[in-house]
Amino acid sequence: MGAFPGCLLGPRPYNRSMAETSPLEGLRVIECAGWNGVLAGRLLAEAGADVVRVVPPAGDPLAAEPPFFGSTGVSIQSTFYNAGKRTVRLDLADPLLREQLRALIAAADVLIEDWPPGAPVFTAAELRAVNLRLAHVAVTPMGQDGPWRDWRVNDLAANALCGSAWVTGDPQSPPISGYGNQSHHTVGLYAAVLALAAARYARLTGRGIHVDLSAHEALVTCTEQVLMQWFFPNGTWNTPIARRQGSLHWSGAYEVYRARDGHGVMVTASLKLTEVLVPWLIECGAARELADREKFPDVIAMVKNLPYVMKVLREWVAEWNGEELFYEAQHVTSPSAWSGTWPRP
């Protein structure tokens, strides 16, 4: 596979002096984890941490994950998620090699692992004995205890369990699991945050710390309206159980409509409705009853009749070329639009 002559490498936003140190330079991290930990290691590595990923003797299971670069057999996913790391192969069934891992952990600052809670490679106490200041993050599908502790959970099952799939899709479709590892990305970000929070604790106190991160719980905290509607059932949503409703946002103010050229355009009614959007609709001769100051005297009246506002928007979008509308809308709503400095593409 050759180089890309047209590579789009642009300017860097900051000048970094040679003497400058990467944010996490010198931080030692052992990553001994699958899907829920692999992004955490990547995030710490791209900030300059020294991340060592421990894989089985047969090689990194991620390296077998499709897709691959052409016919090379090199995994795109492994390349992406492991960038910036060093990897070592260790057979943890071999007592000698297990000791090598223990020695690595003894000299590390952070350990991120996803060992089965019922059968960890080392217990937290064993590791504390060799490294008094270890920031130890255990990231498992369900946490270290509970009746579902030993469940196998992949991206699909995680999205099913946390409420994400329930609200994704349309009323006629089954619940839809979001595209492409998003549950692992969510959990991986949490794990990276907790690794640094734990490292700070260890640095300031001189004591190690064990973090029990439940992927399931982490995902439940990241489902926007799902818990809000449950805890506050009397809002405009009118139901404690958020439902799937296609592209229509829970607020009723965002939806995807078809432009004249067939392209989908994400439209929002929430943005400066009376200052920007309705005047623009009036200018285009598309405001219909929204131009009627008696029927729609203010923004409250519009929000109370959001389905009508959205209907007007849907019909208006159908008259546009999708991309023209996208750029024009950004122009009209952009903060610099009023000073006329908006750069056209």
Place this chain on the structure above:
Amino acid sequence: MVWNVAEALTKSPQIAARGYLYEADVPGVGTVRLPGRFFRTSADGPPPRPAREVEVSAVAWEPRGPAAAVVPDRQLPASRPLEGVRVLDFTHVLAGPFGTRVLADLGAEVIKVSSAKRSGGANSPDHPYYVCWNRNKKSVALDMTRPEARAVARDLALASDIIIENFSAGVLERWGLDRASLAADHPGVTVISMGGMGQSGPWKEFVTYAPTIHALVGLTYLTNPEGTCTDGYGFSLTDHLSGLAAALAALEGLEHRERTGQGLAIDLAQYELGLGIMGPAIIDYLTNGTNPEPRGNRHPFDAWAPHGIYPCAGEDRWVAIAVRGDDEWRRLAGMLGIEPGGRFATHADRVANWRELDAAIAARTRREDPYELAERLQRAGVCAAPVQHAGDLAERDPQLAARDFFGSARAEKWGEYGIDRFPARFDGERPPVYEGVRQVGEDTYEVLSTVLGYDDERIAELMAGGVLS
């Protein structure tokens, strides 16, 4: 624009203008373009190179030696590892507030700056949305259109470790609150700008919400039942992820200050974070020309089959089932009473005949309770899960109940209301503090007098001038 992956990469001038993609040599492949960092810092080194395999001995970490004498000035509880960190929070809606909620749950002191003018709708403490994302925070009211308010904000900035904002590009500079303006007086401060499109490029002024980001990076297009391409995610996923990334950036700033005495300027473009979470699909397009179509719940790369969400007994009840390899398939088929061989014998067969496969499984699951079936399949080592809704999470999920995940908070307007607690335990303890939401400006006096040391006369003067509203 709801763009597919090819459109997402070829139609955006922002990607090239900000140099988001970078070239790397992948062993066994050659030079390829890869997606860049999830966010950028003022101390970034070269972009990450592909992983290198090394011998254990080559890791060569010297033991750290005995702990440097640490004399904590007070006890730091394990479940509040960020106590002592002060965060000045100028963010609104979800992405920023979720990030600072994470920091506040972990013990940081978060001072949220807002104004009566900017506190309508979902930005009002009277809105449940605000209540959900702004617990554990102090609220200071400042009318930032006033120069006196900007002077107070600068004093707060000089007393803070972290500043987080999601204004339009350039606003912070105009107020003198960007890192360059603060660094001379406060070299340790980290300033996180989490704009939709980042601080540079032709799209830097674009106004984005999570649904916009999802649409522009190909996520909306690919999250759909087969034959549809406009549904997308049912909630603002990238807001949560951008918030978590901002929390991570904040902690990187603290680490960097520990090593160098300097904080960081962070350019967190929610758009680039959105591209990052599409990383494998982006590389697949750039190198292989693959431009995928939505495929419902089937696995994006056919690594698992079956891989679907199937109907169960009862109204709108569903179970997710995913199988990898022939052994797991035979176990599942045996339990559901499906003939495992024939057109379903191998992984390749199951991928090729997925419609028949899904129909055969659905015919069996239709009679089952999703919880009982998932528990039975899990006991046999098959990955399966009930599809849960909000009521299930709160009242039926035995795992969340056993781990005591839900709690409550109190606020004057709301009385006692339910909350989800922090999703991790520290040495066995969950972060313990969940203060209810505060009214806008409720803590203005306390913060100005205790954090800034303003005397009553000065505060009264600012109040009388309408600065603190």
